[in-house]
Amino acid sequence: MQNFEVAVIGGGIVGACVFSELTRKGVNCVLLEGASDVSNGATKANSGIVHAGYDPQPNTLKAKFNIRGNQLYPAMCARLGVSILQCGTLVVSNEENRANLRVLYERGLQNGVQGMRIIERAELHKMEPNLADNIDVGLFAPTGAVISPYLTCIALSEEGVVNGGTVITNFKVDKIEKNGENYIISAGEQSVSANFIVNCAGVGANEVNALVGARQVPLSFVKGEYLLLDKSQKGFVNRPIFPLPTKMGKGILALPTIHGNIMLGPTAQPCEPNDTTVDDEGISAIKSKVILSVKQPNYRKVIKLFAGVRVISGDDFVIEKMPNSHFYFTAGICSPGLTAAPAIAEYLVEKMHEDGLEFREHKFVARKPYISTVDMDKKSLKELIKKNSAYGKIVCRCERITEGEIIDALNSPLHPTDVDAIKRRVRPTMGRCQGGFCLPKVIRIIAENNHIPPENVQLNGENSKILIK
Ligand SMILES: Cc1cc2nc3c(=O)[nH]c(=O)nc-3n(C[C@H](O)[C@H](O)[C@H](O)COP(=O)(O)OP(=O)(O)OC[C@H]3O[C@@H](n4cnc5c(N)ncnc54)[C@H](O)[C@@H]3O)c2cc1C
Structure with missing residues (x-):
């Protein structure tokens, strides 16, 4: 069984921010996500606004973390190599x-x-x-801005991995047991152990809380x-x-x-x-x-x-620690949760540190952003195609995405395998035709790259096959 200092449950924006913050502090941690990819809950379907912070009532957690999160976003996006539209x-x-x-x-x-x-x-x-x-x-x-919420979440998770963390997908936590100082966290037959747990499971927050006897939050x-x-x-x-x-x-x-x-x-x-x-x-x-x-x-x-x-959950976020434990939980992280997430992570990681979690000197490794050929000037694109002709083969005509970009996404740090996971990373099937033209080609590239028959390629997680033999 793999041992970690911290297990973060839930790979939405909150869990991904906690995971990235921990890995940058040299903590050995794992991000456990129940779905086949991170960013599969509220984080993939929201307005993508980094709110300025005039909406939450003063002196609430929402107000505090909204303001701080808004301040953290520009530098975080620059560090991750993802875009932020500072449009107000x-x-x-x-x-x-x-x-x-x-x-x-x-x-x-x-x-x-x-x-x-x-x-x-x-x-x-x-x-x-x-x-x-x-x-x-x-x-x-x-100070209001717009981001891609799913790409930011993916980038944070990738950053955590290139900085020594582990992401395990298809790991829907269904059992947590105490073994001395450690928690044994299981999903079916798989288990990992960790000294600290942070529950960032979104809609599943209470189910995870119930596994350790933490309080049920009215949601x-x-x-x-x-x-x-x-x-x-x-x-x-x-x-x-x-x-x-x-x-x-x-x-x-x-x-x-x-x-x-x-x-x-x-x-x-x-x-x-x-x-x-x-x-x-x-x-x-x-x-x-x-x-x-x-x-x-x-x-x-x-x-x-x-x-x-x-x-x-009522009018505010819930961010708590179960008494006399190393189990922390978030619940009711509705809007402005996307904005607040980096600040929530900063807060939680500091709380764990006060509780004995050790930080270590760590040499930061920057994540490699995805190549976007559509944004390249002609000369750079020509040079790129000379090195690798796959960047010259357009697969998605609406978004002008090449085979090279799709292959890059397949071989990226989380090794996504589903069509939607590739779509969230480099955008094939995101355009006007919504995959009407390019979907078969995307399926073929995934199948070839992953050495699986095309009929085994899934749309988004288990039991979402696209082709029937
Ligand atoms: C319509 C809408 C619009 C919004 N607009 C904005 C906005 O513009 N700006 C803003 O700041 N906020 C906005 N929000 C709020 C924001 O989207 C959420 O606050 C944020 O995405 C919550 O992130 P999360 O990580 O807590 O949850 P999620 O993204 O839901 O992630 C939780 C993850 O936990 C996983 N999980 C659940 N149970 C388990 C388990 N047992 N084991 C392992 N994994 C598990 C899930 O699969 C999921 O991936 C909006 C929300 C909605 C719905």
């Missing part, structure tokens, strides 16, 4: 609700958000020409549905546009993704823990509400519907 965020309103916008501004000041500005109609409509006509005033927060689940428009709509909005938030959440937004698509959503529907379906009701809610902030989007350009599940 905009909350918009009509004249009647100006006072509510002011409340948000004051709250932002109280939380310590830097650089916010109330913007009047003329400047606002110049910044965002597609705002709805009745929008008179906006709150601009320049509720709220689905957020989205429509994704193709890249031809780039520029429809230049930054996330929020309506004024309500008790139900931040409302329906229009926002750019880091890759140049436009996203509309999310809804807020109470749901079962793993319900990521999108229905007519959700689509209608998006369509009727988004036009309160922006002009009518072009729905002929919708290429994908998807949903993510918020895990909510």
Whole structure:
């Protein structure tokens, strides 16, 4: 059995941040993920906004970790070699609700958000020409940003691996036993041992807590549905546009993704823990509400519907340690959890250190970012193709992804094997045709690279075969 100092359970953004933070401090740790790849829970389906921090109530964990996380993101993305779009965020309103916008501004000041500005109609409509006509005033927060949540999570996990950590996927923790100072953590027949555990299991937080007798946190689940428009709509909005938030959440937004698509959503529907379906009701809610902030989007350009599940516990995050143990848990990490994750990790790792976890001198190894041929100048691309002709073979025409990039992704530190895992890394099947043309080629490349028959290639985890013999 492999022994580790720390086992992090759950490879979403929170677990990946904890894992990366630990490995950079020389700690021998393992990230255990139940699915076939990291970033398979809420982390793969959210708005991808690094929030500025005016929304959470002052003196909450949400406010504290939102602000700190927002500060950590630019340097973290630079270190990981992933993009961050420092576009700011905009909350918009009509004249009647100006006072509510002011409340948000004051709250932002109280939380310590830097650089916010109330913007009047003329400047606002110049910044965002597609705002709805009745929008008179906006709150601009320049520290708001947009990232790719799944790629950031993958990059953090890869960074942990190149810095000495271990990631085990398809490891759904179902048993934890105490053996002296150590925990024996099992998933079916497989087991590892560790002195510390951090539970970052998202929707599965209470199930993991139950395995060690930690308290059950009251949780509720709220689905957020989205429509994704193709890249031809780039520029429809230049930054996330929020309506004024309500008790139900931040409302329906229009926002750019880091890759140049436009996203509309999310809804807020109470749901079962793993319900990521999108229905007519959700689509209608998006369509009727988004036009309160922006002009009518072009729905002929919708290429994908998807949903993510918020895990909510009252009004704040839950970040605790089970008394007299080395078991730490996070629960109810809903929005702004993506933003807060690096700060939550910093906090948890420091707590474990105070509890006796040793840090060691460690020579940091930078993760190697994926090559993106579409972003290369002609000369560099020519040289690359000369060295390896696979970078000259386009597989995904919509996103212009080459065979070389797909092979790189397959041989990357977590050795992903599923089509969706490759998609999240280098984007084949992400474009207008959603794999209509390139999916068979992607399957062939995975099969050849991994020496398996094509019919064994999975879409996303066990029992998701694409081809039937
Ligand atoms: C619709 C929506 C929009 C959002 N927008 C934003 C936003 O713009 N900005 C922002 O800051 N936040 C946003 N959030 C919140 C953010 O997405 C979450 O806070 C964050 O992704 C939570 O990460 P996590 O690591 O806690 O959970 P998850 O990403 O769900 O990860 C938990 C992981 O644990 C694994 N797991 C579960 N049980 C086990 C087990 N027994 N053994 C092993 N592994 C297990 C799961 O497979 C999963 O991979 C949004 C959320 C939603 C749903």
